[in-house]
Amino acid sequence: MALKDSGLAPSDIDGLIVGPQVGETPQHVPATVAEYLGLQPRFADIVDLGGATGAGMVWRAAAAISAGMCETVLCVLGNTRDPGSVTRSPNRNPIREFDVPYGASGANQAYAMIAQRHMAEFGTTPQQLAQVPVKQRANAMLNPAAVFHGKPIATDDVLNSPMVMSPLRLLEIVMPCGGGAAVIVTSSDRAKDMEKAPVYVLGAGERVTHRALSQAPGLTTSPLAPAISDAYSMAGIGPADIDFLSIYDCYSIVVAITVEDAGFCAKGESGAWLEAHDFSINSKLPINPHGGQLASGQADLAGGMGHIVEAVRQLRAEAGERQITDPDIALVTGNGATMSEEVALVLGGANT
Template sequence: MKGAAIVGAHELPPQRTTPGVTSLEMIARAGRAAVLDAGLTPKDIDGLMIGPQVGETPQHAPAALSEYLGLRPRFADIVDLGGASGPGMVWRAAAAIAAGMAETVLCVLGNARDTERVPRSPNRNPIREFDVPYGASGANQAYAMVAQAHMAEFGTTAEQLAQVPVKQRQNAMLNPNAVFHGKEITVDDVLSSPVVMSPLHLLEVVMPCGGGAAVVVTSADRATDLRHDPVHLLGAGEMVTHRALSQAPRLTTSPLAPAIDQAYRMANVRAGDLDFLSIYDCYSIVVAETVEDAGICPKGEAGAWLDEADFSITSQLPINPHGGQLSTGQSDLAGGMGHLVEAVLQLRGDADGRQIDDPELALVTGNGATLSEEVALVLGSSRA
């Protein structure tokens, strides 16, 4: 860890009580002061490590704090080690820097103490001030707005977006573990299904399920002596830009674009080198934007591309060969892990019944909040 050093520090004076102040505000004060102490600006910070609570929201904490501080980290993480969280953050930050995931990481902890029990989530953050009071609450409306924006800017049609669940369902027909295995659908089926939030229909909205998924990671040396051929992490990228949709820099380009670009550069590959995509697909519009942000097709041309694209395992570029979350089901956070598991099975040659012919390179993506917390991985087989 000799390649890392602490260059800024600040502690807020401890107080018995902090009436009228939120934990989010305390964290922001301490973080800002440490950045200033280092002689840096928010633009210099590309990594963020926080504790399990920011006082603002029980989920999407890195996005909430990034938004509050005006940060856009390429690496974000939560450390939950009690009194050891501070030191634990430092070595993780050093590891992230050594891995090329970030250059300058802000590590910050803080909490308020109000004996009058001021609500921990007052309207002092953008999502509660500019979104929720106007009815903009929940994933369905957020992704519907993204779809509307894409249609308005690029002329994308509902028929084109409907191609996503239809073509992924064809892959799910090969996956007996998919919830919708054996239930083929057409574009007309999608467009005639109930409108959940205009312009999104029921069959292009993910179905919540129960379930789980996991992977085991070890060193490259250790991996050579184990049961399966190793699947190598060749590149990684991450970007966080906002929490509230009202604060998104743009609705038709997601933080996946820089995250994928970083993963490509780290792996020394291009979009044309990929053998398949295992990409997050909670809504049809997410797949449309992802193929653009991944350089599979030019920005704004996803609609026409979806009309012609072949997602199947025998195509030049299979997409979500297990059927994706739209057909397999979304087991909460494990739904995203499912894309990683599928990529590993394919690259090992263990995807029984739906195996792609000798794949070597895969792009895997993950998505948090509303195209807010984005991660991209390039994985390679032992032959890559």
């Protein structure tokens, strides 16, 4: 009805703001709604302000449009008062209809399917993917706050660790832990008066394409590709301008696909790239100098925030023993669900 009233088509919607709950999922709510409605928004958000939620959605939509993140936002709320309804609807959730009945349940199997597809399509090997946890663990040796600080591993350790979901082994899968992370964002004018040098948000991009893996547009290219492209465009830079990567790494395959989608190697060539590339602070392109989540641990959603914290510390030259020499620009990524809710940030130091 809202589309008809506006004279727009569903394809015109590139932003989505929803309420905090959809019956069958406590998380990934925008992705679930987008999946139902056949949308692939460039911006998605949840607003939870009680009776003020609708009004709060409107100004947030206007802010997102003003920031250049999207052009047309759907703000939607709803409820049901059917006494016979239940919180979960096992028949209407695409995951429960098309994935779970065939044994596809949980994050491990979903990312394993992505890894299997990448191996089948491009010849990526277990030895190549094992480079991610090995090299990030080496970085964690310089981070006393990392869960695995002081515990280096070799490729054989990864390949001999228990198979969790073929082809992914235990040491390729992030370990949950406790912890928290926070950042503060303010205006550039206000930042000039702060005690510490500011770090600037130079560019941002976001994409949401699906919730269930069975509904994914593809398995070897993620929504990060257009999100990173948008972030580069907003910042007026390209891959060659990036000094280091602080990229989401819940599984080894996520790092492999991210470096492809970010333009650091061609599609399908990340396996060889990971083998040849040095992740360390002394390399031409350091990756996750704090060790990433695979070596530092994943404190639920704070694990992703940790990549932002590390980028800020590096750009402020506050990373101590693991400090990169004179970095100016960082690429930070975030990944939700199964490579389906994706965000890219380009951050710059005080000299950018």
